[in-house]
Amino acid sequence: MAALADEHEREPALIAFLVTASGVSLAGIGAPFWGLLAGALAALALRARRR
Numbered sequence: 001m002a003a004l005a006d007e008h009e010r011e012p013a014l015i016a017f018l019v020t021a022s023g024v025s026l027a028g029i030g031a032p033f034w035g036l037l038a039g040a041l042a043a044l045a046l047r048a049r050r051r
Contacts, residue, residue, distance in 0.1 A: 008050075012043035 016039025020031050 008046075009043065011046060012039045015039055015042045 016035045018035075019038040020035030023031050024034055025031060026034065
């Protein structure tokens with residue numbers, strides 16, 4: 001709930017959660033890594049779009 005409280009970080013937090021919860025595993029790397037990567041990329045993309 002705390003991760004979704006900040007309006008500017010809501011979408012990246014939700015994306016990270018959904019990718020992690022999906023259980024996707026690519027190249028032998030588990031979902032937690034891909035969730036963090038997806039959340040970080042989403043945060044960077046949204047930050048660049050706001051500028």
